[in-house]
Amino acid sequence: MAFSEVAGPECGKRIGAASWPKGTLSAAGNIAPEWRIVFCIMLRTRSRGNCVAxxxxxxxxxxxxxxxxxxxxxxxxxxxxxxxxxxxxxxxxxxxxxGFARSGPVGNSRPKSARPPAAVKYRGPNGETWSGGRGRKPQWVTQALQEGRSLEEFAVKNGR
The missing domain is CATH 1.20.5 (Single alpha-helices involved in coiled-coils or other helix-helix interfaces)
Known part of the structure; x- marks a missing residue:
């Protein structure tokens, strides 16, 4: 594309090719692709009456x-x-x-544990239960032990 095709009548004066930056024009006198956007912006700027923005x-x-x-x-x-x-x-x-539907019930997005609940091994004086597993002992067990009682007093026979 030649400069005259891009500039047209919008440009106040035609700038000689000798004053253009190196690489602006090809040997055939066409505008290099990377300079087309620069000229388009410059040509849209008419506030000064020339092509310089x-x-x-x-x-x-x-x-x-x-x-x-x-x-x-x-x-x-x-x-x-x-x-x-x-x-x-x-x-x-x-x-x-x-493919957007969720499998399972809506609500808690965490998957359920595959393990069944642990069997009850101890039952407290008020019906509380404890499986005797790892971790902290329930408060009723801790309190009973402090009072001098033993875990055997609270043991459940046959899981009932």
């Missing part, structure tokens, strides 16, 4: 372009969601059909 002008244009890109992204997302909802309704799809 200041840093602040370029920054302002870049911010506007980013804001426009974000608006377009949000619109495309909204369109995609609407299309998906329409197809879900059209085909009567469910979350399970799409």
């Amino acid at each position: 200041t840093y602040l002008e370029l920054k302002e244009q870049a911010e506007k372009l980013l804001a426009e890109a974000e608006r377009m992204r949000e619109q495309e997302i909204a369109d995609a969601i609407a299309d998906i909802k329409r197809k879900i309704e059209l085909y009567g799809l469910t979350a399970a059909d799409l």
Whole structure:
């Protein structure tokens, strides 16, 4: 693409190729691809009446372009969601059909323990139970031991 095709009548004056940065033009006089965006931004800047844009002008244009890109992204997302909802309704799809359904009851997401509850080995004076497993002893066991009683007094016969 030649400069005259890009610049057109928007540019106040045509800059000679000799004053352009090295690598801007190819041997055939076409604008190198990496310089096209620079010229597009420069050509959109008309506040000074020529093709030279200041840093602040370029920054302002870049911010506007980013804001426009974000608006377009949000619109495309909204369109995609609407299309998906329409197809879900059209085909009567469910979350399970799409692989989103959870297996098991809704609520606690932690998997249940595969182990059955431990058998009761000790029963307290008020009906409390303890399996005698590892870890802290229940308060009623600790209190009974401090009173001088033994665990054998609380042992359950035949798991009842």
